[in-house]
Amino acid sequence: QQQVKQSPQSLIVQKGGIPIINCAYENTAFDYFPWYQQFPGKGPALLIAIRPDVSEKKEGRFTISFNKSAKQFSLHIMDSQPGDSATYFCAASMNSGYSTLTFGKGTMLLVSP
Amino acid sequence: DTAVSQTPKYLVTQMGNDKSIKCEQNLGHDTMYWYKQDSKKFLKIMFSYNNKELIINETVPNRFSPKSPDKAHLNLHINSLELGDSAVYFCASSQEQGNTIYFGEGSWLTVV
Numbered sequence: 348q349q350q351v352k353q354s355p356q357s358l359i360v361q362k363g364g365i366p367i368i369n370c371a372y373e374n375t376a377f378d379y380f381p382w383y384q385q386f387p388g389k390g391p392a393l394l395i396a397i398r399p400d401v402s403e404k405k406e407g408r409f410t411i412s413f414n415k416s417a418k419q420f421s422l423h424i425m426d427s428q429p430g431d432s433a434t435y436f437c438a439a440s441m442n443s444g445y446s447t448l449t450f451g452k453g454t455m456l457l458v459s460p
Numbered sequence: 461d462t463a464v465s466q467t468p469k470y471l472v473t474q475m476g477n478d479k480s481i482k483c484e485q486n487l488g489h490d491t492m493y494w495y496k497q498d499s500k501k502f503l504k505i506m507f508s509y510n511n512k513e514l515i516i517n518e519t520v521p522n523r524f525s526p527k528s529p530d531k532a533h534l535n536l537h538i539n540s541l542e543l544g545d546s547a548v549y550f551c552a553s554s555q556e557q558g559n560t561i562y563f564g565e566g567s568w569l570t571v572v
Binding site: 379381385388389390391392393396434436440447448449450452453455 | 464493500501502503504505508516550552559560561562563564565566
């Protein structure tokens with residue numbers, strides 16, 4: 348059972364475009380929603396994260412939009428650059444007990460020059 | 461300074477061999493993990509340790525055995541390697557379960 352569903356699987360945008368990656372979750376007990384960025388040959392690294400008490404969080408060109416009632420959250424990359432080309436993972440966890448992050452299946456983003 | 465370091469980075473070995481991957485974190489975190497990333501880049505938790513105690517043990521063949529000699533180290537030993545074990549194995553750590561996880565750079569295991 349996949350608890351975090353991520354789409355699209357891959358995405359190609361032109362430089363300056365705004366790629367949007369979507370995730371949906373099932374477990375209403377999730378209360379922490381990070382996005383990770385992974386470059387080829389490297390480990391995933393935390394990009395930005397949100398908790399359900401806010402509907403949007405922005406850090407630089409990266410924005411998370413969160414819709415608690417729909418159990419969905421998304422990553423927007425403003426003014427995308429070729430250097431943003433990477434695989435992006437959404438994840439979710441519960442801040443209680445022995446929960447750990449459950450990852451989506453990843454989105455391969457290519458930003459063309 | 462590398463926060464989460466794992467060795468070796470690349471490992472090519474024959475079926476049936478036994479191999480180990482070592483991991484160390486210098487972040488002072490209490491929790492460490494092993495994740496497996498398959499060829500489709502799907503990240504799946506294998507094990508989680510908190511203060512040297514096994515907390516999460518997902519459905520992983522018992523040929524995989526984690527060992528945590530102290531809370532800064534979590535090693536992964538794999539017996540009787542199979543072709544399907546070929547993957548990238550990531551060690552990671554966090555201050556608490558469920559929060560920001562810091563990953564190592566991965567160990568590329570190829571079983572031939």
